[in-house]
Amino acid sequence: MISASPSREPAAFLPGVDRAALAVAFADRLRRRGMPVGLTAVQDVVRALEADPPTSLSRLYWAARIGFVRRHAEIEIFDEVFAAVFRGVAVAADPNARRRPGGGGGAPSPTGPRLPAPSREDRGALPWATLPQVVAGAADSAASPAVPERLPGDVSGLADVPFEHLDGRSMELLGEWLRAAVAAWPVRRGRRFAVGPRGRRPALRATLARSRRTGWEPFHLMRERPLDRPRRTVMLCDVSQSMQAEATAYLHMMRALALVAGAEVFAFATSLTRLTPALTHRSAADAVDHATAKVADRFGGTRIAANVHTLLASHHGGTLRGAIVIIGSDGWDSDPPDALAAAMARLRRRANRVIWMNPRASAPGFEPSAGGMAAALPYCDELLPADTFASLRRVIDAIARTRSSSTG
Template sequence: MTSALLRGVDRAAFAVALADRLRRAGVPAGLTQVDDFVRVLAVDPPVELPALYWTARISLVRRHADLAAFDRVFAAVFADAPPLPLTRSAAPPGRRDDVHVPVPADTADPGSGGGLPWATLPPAVAEAGESDAGLRLPERRPAALAGLADRPFEELDGEQVALLGDALHAAVAGWPTRRTRRHAVSPAGRRIALRPTVARARRTAWEPVEVVRERPVRRPRRVVLLCDVSESMRAQATAYLHLMRAFATVADAEVFAFATTLTRLTVALRRTSPVEAVAQASAAVTDRFGGTRIATNLRALLASHHGDAVRGSVVVIGSDGWDSDPPGALAAAMGRLRRRAHRIIWLNPRAGVPGFVPRVAGMAAALPHCDRLLPAGTFQDLLDAAGQLQSVTWTAGLKWPTLTPAPRIIA
């Protein structure tokens, strides 16, 4: 029998007949299992009955509950055993499964979980004594960012300023875009691209079989930020550098720092590490914590080759308005800047104080040329200002929305 096992037998017919008996016994032997069984018989024909048993068992049985029915059917076919009822409930007496050996229960240990290692009960714990204390609710504390948002800049250390700087970077992540005059090929475009369409028509006897469409290219609205780093802005200088870094990395903005001279910080603030970016930007400003000449620096910006970046852009100026230049010079420089820029936003760290009135001559001279004056004394003010700037769609036909009440100018 070792050499003549299944010799001359049609393997497909044998597999189908055996699967039919298994299905009548309740074993779900489908076509996939039968195909696996036939393939295994073709690759490695069994020469002994145990090899055929394991081949059929592995190929045709998928569940542990069907092993008893499979053993009865296999014994009835090959072992000349007496006919047994082919039902799952009738298991042969004395049968021992060599693969799945049951774990005996340990009756001596009542907490053993019935012999199952994965169902071990936890050790008994003594009941807690009754307490006279009433029900106490957990104390809700603000998050680290929420607790620092309303604190003045002079009360924050370097790590706290860096933490809030990351929040500013996330606040300007959705900076709006503007429509440019350039067009790019796009299947969703509404305008027909003539040159690509005519170029493709040369291959089809000048018949425009394939029509190429294009749509306008959208780019982020250009932003120019100018930060005052004079002595009066010592407490706010580092925070404003984080704000400028957020716009420089997200909106591709041009950023400048000024005191008595103008310093471009765009390249320094685009570094990956915020600590290195702020440190390099601080080192690049040679006149930091000195005097202030706002009008002179604005004229220098408009006269330089970076003045073209102001054209059609949103100009954000962060300063308290203290200026050594005459108010008339600042008003003239702001007038030139207003004719070239799209919008001018002034961030004043003292504008959020209750009862604030721009009594400083420089601030009073520059305010008529500004579209909006926003408070920027805390990081919450900066977050609100960044959210208001990015939530507004700047188009030529729309008026600037009312964000804060307009202050009253006193000469």
């Protein structure tokens, strides 16, 4: 029994050449000679070289010519550029590649066709050849192989750092990170309607307008559905002495909510200050500076109950109806606990949700033992820690998961 010898595949032509770089560089030379070459043609050549790697100069010529040449007048330009690029390759091209229409080309010479002389513009070495990687041997170096160390990104590395260890630049960077996080926000059912196929309520005006096509006979009943709008958000930030380390970070969160979610934001210590116009500045640094200068009683005492009563009684109290109210404070209050409990009861009846952010809640064994925190806790839907930017991001994610469509 005679076994057939295994067939050996031909070696690839020009090994170690980047196919994409070859096609792009060749197309660039064709464009410099006035031949229009689009991105589709470059992609076709790359796919052709990938599907059938050329084993000779002739196969490379035809793969490039079929991909790049679109008109008969462009063959001469292509031949000149191809000859200029591959003039040093000792492989004869296919004689059929140089045939001219009308039989004027004649028979090819025994040594192969003479390619056109390269122009001065096309002279030069191959610009796309992939050079072999220089690797030192084990005997050349006594050092151990170096393993690249993967470091966290700017935001990922700073997200879990406490607020008091962050500088101004880090605060701005993480503030923009929070702004990007406020993308999907809870919605509420609005009072306006829009015509749509998923509507349930008959749209009389749209039905009458449609009936004009059928002689005012309403053959098609149009329907409309209510439009959803982002749920209103109100945030109150404690800027007293006990919250000095968290005040700047909370201002960045308030700016993110004001810019993206259209929130109303307030700061309080002994009095209430509205910061929505100041924090909507385009520059984060200027916004924080303007807000800091506007709060005259910062880093002083704390009167949470009095400030909540002030907000409920002001003309901004209407923004609390059906809103998500976020309070950032550690719960230390100089007002009596029963006064804060009464104010929080009124706030809870008016708001959709009340979320309390406490920077001390992340400490091991934390208990809401402060008088103000214990009085306000029964009227809060959630008590979340907020001592790092990562925890602020989790607060935003927790709010974004709320998809209530009620009109409350």
